[in-house]
Structure formats: C-alpha cells, structure tokens
Amino acid sequence: MTRQRVSVDILLSITAVITSVCALGITFYQAYLQRTQQYASVIPILQTFNTSGIDDDKTGYAFVVANKGLGPAFIEAVTLDYEGKSYDDIDKLLPQLKDSTAFANHVTTSTLSKGLVIPQGESIRLVEIAGGREGSWLRRKIADRMKVTIVYRSVYKQKWRFTNQSETIDDANVELE
Template structure:
C-alpha cells in the first residue's frame, strides 16, 4: 500500500470521527440547555387555624422561568368563565358565602412569567373571629375548586400543574 493512500484514509477517518464527536457534543449541549431552562411549578398552601388565615401560592422551584399559557379555575367541575382579577375572588366568595372574611387574590394571565424561586400568592383569606372556620371545614369547602395552570419553558416544552386546591 502506498503511504499517501494510508495518510488519506487516516485523514478521512479522523475528520469523520471529529465531525461525529462535534455533532454528539452539540446534541448534549442542546439537551443540557433545555434542562437548564426547565420550570417546575407547584402549589404551597399555608393554613394558620389559630389566626383564621389560609393562603395558596404557586412557586417555581425549577431552573428556568415558567411562561403561563392557561389559567383555569373550576367550581364544582364547571370552568369559571370570568376573566381577570375577579375570577379568583368571586369564586372564593361563592365557596365561602356565609362567612365574613377579608381576601386578596391574584390572577395569572396568558404570557405572564414566573421566574425561578418566585412565588405568586393566588389567594390569602382571613376569616373574622365571628366567622372562624376549622382547617378541616376550610379544606372541605375549598375542594369545590380546582386550579389548573398550563405553562411552558422558553423551549416551548409544555407542562401542567393540575391540583385539587
């Protein structure tokens, strides 16, 4: 065999190997980047029966921001069609009608983002002393509601937080 032919074949093998390694490295890099911007939303509830205070937060404990694509609230299995800030507050008022309370609430609109380690308080309810409620009764009434949040990463990977509140 001619030495020039051996050198040529060796050069081709090295070049193809380098190309394969580069393509594989690009694949791993893209996979890593996708993981590096993955959000993870979950609910966090805080119940202080002693002070008649109950709250629900959505927390992003993922690495990347969560872009909200859908915020659905259901009452007794029926989707609440209201839009905006009154969606949560009016639904809570219906669930706890007959109780005297103070409330603050939030609404996540389409394309809102929740940054990593950020939390959004969906509601905070303080029952007046004359309308105190046990944690058991609170949860029983709150089970009439269901909150479903659909969100995505900046790579458009879709996720859903679906929980009986």
C-alpha cells in the same frame, strides 16, 4: 494479475479522511448533548400548597402557586374547576362560594393569567384571607375542592400542564408536545 502496492501517501490520506469524519460526528454529538443539557437546566416545576401562616405575626389562610423548578414559568392558560364549573380567574370563582359576602372584605386575590411569569423560586398567593375564623372558612371551601390546571412553558418553549390534584409531583407536571 499483479498486485499494486498501496502507497504510504494514499494510506495516510484515507486515514485522515476517516479521522475527519469521526471528529465531525463527535462534534455533532457533543452539540446534541449540550443542547439536551441546556433544556434540562431550565425546567420550571409548579406546585400548590395551603398555608395558615400568611405573615410573620398573622394567621389566616392562603392558597399558593409556587415555581420550585429551574427557570421561569411563562403562564399560557389557567383553569380553576370548582363544583363542576370552570373559571379562568379566582375573582370569578369566589362569589360562587356560600357565605362569601360575609368575608368578601377580608379576601385578597392575585391574578394568575396568560402572560404572567413566575420566576424560579417565587410564589403567588392566589387567594388569601387574614384571621383564624375566616381562614378556616376559606380553607374548608377550596383547599381540596378547587382543581387548578395551569399550562405553562419554559424559556426554550417546552410546554407543561400542571394539575394540583395529582398524586405525585411527576404526575402533576406533565410535558406537552
């Protein structure tokens, strides 16, 4: 058997093909990394908190839903659970509170429903009431007793479920499939 020598041209051609395949693989991997970074750069994170300072010079109480993440939160569904019953709107829950008629004229509510967008860094006062006595009353009624569940999505259609009665922020905002 005679050995044939590999010509330089064939060797260069094989090297060029291998280099091209490697470059193509690296290009696809870079595109994957860029897409992953884009998704990570737009993650809204919802939080709720209670506040007794509703304006610069007024006291009272407000239950606030805030977007502390990156990018807007597009609301898909809202459920408010209070004493074993579910409500889809704070205006339906408030009349169920004992003594609610005494303070009804002092309460201001905001709608939080499907289709609403909470921009990055913005917040919505779900319910607020002016006055120290009235604020204390409302805080006792709902602060730790109302469970808020919000299903929301990012610009890239990633979905999360927020629940206000979770131990940590990671437990509160759970990604859905």
